[in-house]
Amino acid sequence: MKNNVKLLNHVAKRGLVTNRVLKKYDDIPGPKTYPLIGNMLEMKFLGGELEFNPFDAFCMKLHEKYGDLVRWSMLGDNSLFVFKPEHAKIVFQNEGSSPIRPAVIPWEVYSKRKKYPPGLVNSQGNEWKVQRSASNPIVAKPQSIALYLDTHNRIIDEFIDLLKNKSKNGEPICVEKFETDLKYLLLEMMSIVAFDKRLECINAERRSPEILQLLTSIIDYGILTSQLYYTVPLWRIYRNKIWNEFEKTSDFIFNFTRKFVEESYNTLKKTPVKENHTMLQQFLLKKTNLNFKEIVSIMSEFLLGSFDTTATTIHFWLHKLSTNMEIQEQIYQEIKNLDKNHSYIDQDDLSKIPLLKASLKESMRLHSIAPTIARSLSNDIVLDDYIIPKNTNINVAFFVMSKSEKYFKNPNEFRPQRWLKEHQQNEPINPYTTLPFGFGSRMCIGRRLAEQKMYLILIKMLQNFKIEYVGKEAKLGFRLIVVPGYDLNLKLSPR
Numbered sequence: 216m217k218n219n220v221k222l223l224n225h226v227a228k229r230g231l232v233t234n235r236v237l238k239k240y241d242d243i244p245g246p247k248t249y250p251l252i253g254n255m256l257e258m259k260f261l262g263g264e265l266e267f268n269p270f271d272a273f274c275m276k277l278h279e280k281y282g283d284l285v286r287w288s289m290l291g292d293n294s295l296f297v298f299k300p301e302h303a304k305i306v307f308q309n310e311g312s313s314p315i316r317p318a319v320i321p322w323e324v325y326s327k328r329k330k331y332p333p334g335l336v337n338s339q340g341n342e343w344k345v346q347r348s349a350s351n352p353i354v355a356k357p358q359s360i361a362l363y364l365d366t367h368n369r370i371i372d373e374f375i376d377l378l379k380n381k382s383k384n385g386e387p388i389c390v391e392k393f394e395t396d397l398k399y400l401l402l403e404m405m406s407i408v409a410f411d412k413r414l415e416c417i418n419a420e421r422r423s424p425e426i427l428q429l430l431t432s433i434i435d436y437g438i439l440t441s442q443l444y445y446t447v448p449l450w451r452i453y454r455n456k457i458w459n460e461f462e463k464t465s466d467f468i469f470n471f472t473r474k475f476v477e478e479s480y481n482t483l484k485k486t487p488v489k490e491n492h493t494m495l496q497q498f499l500l501k502k503t504n505l506n507f508k509e510i511v512s513i514m515s516e517f518l519l520g521s522f523d524t525t526a527t528t529i530h531f532w533l534h535k536l537s538t539n540m541e542i543q544e545q546i547y548q549e550i551k552n553l554d555k556n557h558s559y560i561d562q563d564d565l566s567k568i569p570l571l572k573a574s575l576k577e578s579m580r581l582h583s584i585a586p587t588i589a590r591s592l593s594n595d596i597v598l599d600d601y602i603i604p605k606n607t608n609i610n611v612a613f614f615v616m617s618k619s620e621k622y623f624k625n626p627n628e629f630r631p632q633r634w635l636k637e638h639q640q641n642e643p644i645n646p647y648t649t650l651p652f653g654f655g656s657r658m659c660i661g662r663r664l665a666e667q668k669m670y671l672i673l674i675k676m677l678q679n680f681k682i683e684y685v686g687k688e689a690k691l692g693f694r695l696i697v698v699p700g701y702d703l704n705l706k707l708s709p710r
């Protein structure tokens with residue numbers, strides 16, 4: 216009790232006055248904690264039943280066992296898991312003007328060892344603010360993104376033509392592991408943004424060994440990060456095999472990016488461009504105060520941050536649409552109403568597809584790639600009368616909330632209509648139950664770009680094919696983000 220009074224005074228000083236008696240952080244439900252090692256004995260490798268990898272399953276187990284607010288600690292690091300939208304709201308409302316998202320440690324260690332700037336993902340405080348405010352007007356601005364409509368339309372048309380050519384006399388074609396085709400398509404679409412250059416990788420016959428290595432490296436980068444991140448970080452003391460592989464992979468990606476950004480810079484110097492500057496040109500023409508190394512870091516991040524996230528999101532989305540044929544047909548009818556005189560999809564078309572957009576939201580509700588969004592606050596807050604001290608690593612677990620019966624009627628049902636305006640009156644959705652692109656000033660900077668790319672791909676796929684899933688299971692996997700643990704085997708019937 217004496218302790219509670221002391222804490223109450225402390226919180227009252229921070230302006231969080233309440234007339235209830237507040238409880239200590241240590242009293243939050245969670246596993247038994249031991250000095251120094253914290254909850255380490257819960258881990259499987261020490262005979263317990265938990266493991267970090269896959270992280271989504273770890274979060275679900277904590278929730279099942281301990282409830283809506285769970286504390287966790289290991290080797291001196293405190294983490295809190297939040298499974299309630301009301302709590303998520305309080306956390307985000309207290310994130311301040313430079314929200315802190317705890318760093319991805321392997322990336323932080325790599326950039327320090329190589330003396331690379333940390334980029335947007337891992338920088339904090341003023342360093343983050345400077346980079347983010349310089350990048351926002353370039354990357355998140357609708358006009359900048361619209362500049363890519365033309366090239367992206369053309370790339371997807373080429374991709375569709377390649378698929379159609381596989382069909383003899385309009386017969387359906389079966390494509391195994393369609394996710395691989397999608398990855399090359401997305402790499403091609405992103406290289407035009409990050410390097411102002413096409414890599415010519417959608418046609419298998421034209422892929423160079425370097426491009427094959429790039430794709431493998433980007434995928435390995437996620438897997439190796441996950442292996443380093445979700446284990447006891449002994450690799451920080453001695454460079455083990457996984458660290459060495461991670462370093463080699465990262466070197467390849469960063470050198471690849473530097474080479475292409477340098478090429479674009481030299482071209483721009485030789486042949487100045489007066490207007491309609493691409494994103495990379497805007498960065499290079501010193502429209503920001505970022506130096507060359509910072510620009511390379513940001514472009515590498517765009518390449519890495521855009522690739523697996525977008526490919527995975529489309530994988531889940533296509534799986535949902537190809538196993539819910541009635542909904543696919545309704546979306547097809549919506550798309551059919553777009554102006555058929557042109558295959559070019561413009562901004563006007565993108566404003567006339569509410570059901571398709573709702574189906575992406577619904578797919579992301581069911582399959583958000585990030586199991587949690589993390590924040591560390593610079594002031595104490597109170598959740599359920601518990602005092603949460605500043606600097607606690609808070610994980611808001613959308614992965615659990617967005618599939619909970621408490622917040623969604625028939626939560627496991629794929630029902631895009633629930634997102635349409637007319638349904639919202641009867642069945643309002645609490646925005647803090649599902650935030651697949653994150654929240655506030657630190658949310659995903661590539662959201663608009665990703666959405667535009669995904670809408671274009673799906674519109675053109677559905678315009679050209681009836682899509683059926685012919686795979687068997689739909690398990691989940693994990694490599695830093697939640698990924699499908701199944702192949703996207705599709706039957707594509709030309710329309």
Ligand code: HEM
Binds near residue numbers: 518520588589651
């Ligand atoms: C479907 C695709 C994508 C999803 C689901 C996604 C999701 C996310 C999420 C959840 C965050 C963390 C936000 C937070 O902490 O509040 C994030 C951050 C970020 N994303 Fe994305 N993302 C996607 C595509 C992209 C693309 C296309 C780019 C590149 C243009 C990108 C670049 C970034 C960067 C640089 C950050 C860090 C932002 C910062 O800390 O200021 N993402 N993303």
